[in-house]
Amino acid sequence: MNAQTLPDIAAQALNQALPLDWVGMCGIALPILFNGQRIAAKADAGVSLDDGEARGIHMSRLYLALEMLEDISLTPTLMRQVLQRFLDSHEGLSSNGYLRIHANLLLKRPALVSPLAGWKSYPIEVYARLEREVFHVELKFDVSYSSTCPCSAALARQLIQQQFVADFANQPLAHADVLAWLGTTQGIVATPHSQRSSAQFRVEFAPQLSSFPLVELIDVVESALGTAVQTAVKRADEQAFALANGQNLMFCEDAARRLTQALAQIPAIGAFEVKVIHAESLHAHDAVAHSSWQRNTA
Template sequence: MTVLSLPDIASQTTRLTSTLNWVGMEGITLPVQLGTRSVTAKLDAGVSLDEAKARGIHMSRLYLALAPLEEAPLTLSTVKEILRAFLTSQEGLSKQAHLNVEGELPLKREALISPLAGWKSYPFTLRCQLTPDGFQAELGLTVGYSSTCPCSAALARQLIQQAFEEDFSEIPLTKSAVAAWLGSEEGILATPHSQRSFVECSLRLAKGENDELPIADWLESSIDRIEAALGTALQTAVKRIDEQAFALANGQNLMFCEDAARRVDKALRQAPEVTGFQLKVVHAESLHAHNAVACSEWNW
């Protein structure tokens, strides 16, 4: 039987001659190596179409060029080589290559006091592009935390103070009586409102000597820095002693969204691996039906 050559329709010319900024595939499922772990990620792979007469690109070649991500830890160096392979595979059709990697980094986190530990996942997106002007890399990251409103804390303290004055107006003030009152529901009759909150940030990564650093290390370093700045990281497995320590941490870190944004801003400016950033802090309020938001940026 005669084997016929298969038609390559993408190599044909088109009557509608114009260039395109981005052509490729979105939502590619691929296991990606993050440090010592393999996680399922979604990838967007694309190139520019700069040859106006070309009907299309060879998309399957982009897909095949992603194979190294399955075999070695994700690094900027690996991504850069993949982007170069994108451009080479298109035989001069493209001048720019793009790759986005979206997934979640699982980290095991210890409880505040007890020996318990549990897993948390941190959503991230690595956005990279290679253009005639060079290689650019941005890391998107979401970190959750707890925030307690300073205003509601002050109002709760005022109510407790008023109740104290009323309850002890005619009762002898003794240490044991005050201690018993503070430990009763009648004494602590008001509590400040807290909410689960989160930081969304895009980090411009320092390149060069850090290109071989696993992206998992970039992520963990940034997460640790943000959580330390806020002081109220979300917990996993806890005992009552951890829950009490968490309540103490919230009481010692009363934060409006503006306070949280300033804390994270300061922490990221001091990160040697970050050359610029955009950040948004969101407090999903338990008092209101809307969110409180604060944003900041540096060298963006």
């Protein structure tokens, strides 16, 4: 049987004609180049089906167009080119194209004090659409950090004060005795609770953006929080991490405000949303805060 005699079910007449907003494929395995790394990704690719009389789209054409992403670093320009190829291959059928890429970016991060370093994984998602020749691109990413509760810290300090009064009441204070007391569990009777937390971002960029400044964004976020989770550590790093947590007490509201103020200073960003999740160690539920921001272009 040759190609001319193969049945073409898609060309058969429809019982009911109706345009569709999005038709395509999800979860396509794909290697991409991002930030100098070749990483395994999953792609969702689709187009609108404007011609309600057409049975369907040409999914193989979308699949083949994704080959453009394999050997060229992922940029907004490249994503627009892929979307244009989607539409060029569906002329007369589609006016809108969509491409979403999910991956995990690995960054090697140094320890706080020691010369150690280790890899951290950052979930990322890049979403681009070309709708009636208008291009839009946005980036989602997550950053993990530690958060120590200010209320819990204050309550712990009060208990330590009470213990100090109980242990040294009506006694002359000697420097050596107080110093020794501070180094015991008898003295430090309580510690504040902290938890691993997550900040989730959706960022829209200016139309003329030439590359995705993801590493810059992650650096800004981790600097603003001050307590990014660590990889390989020595005791000196663990102590420095404890100090960072003690100097960066924060409710989820505090973290959301810090991040909003920090990201608003980045010129490439046109708008963003941030969701902060503190996975409570005190409660069986999470504490959550949302914030959004849009650049005033007036």
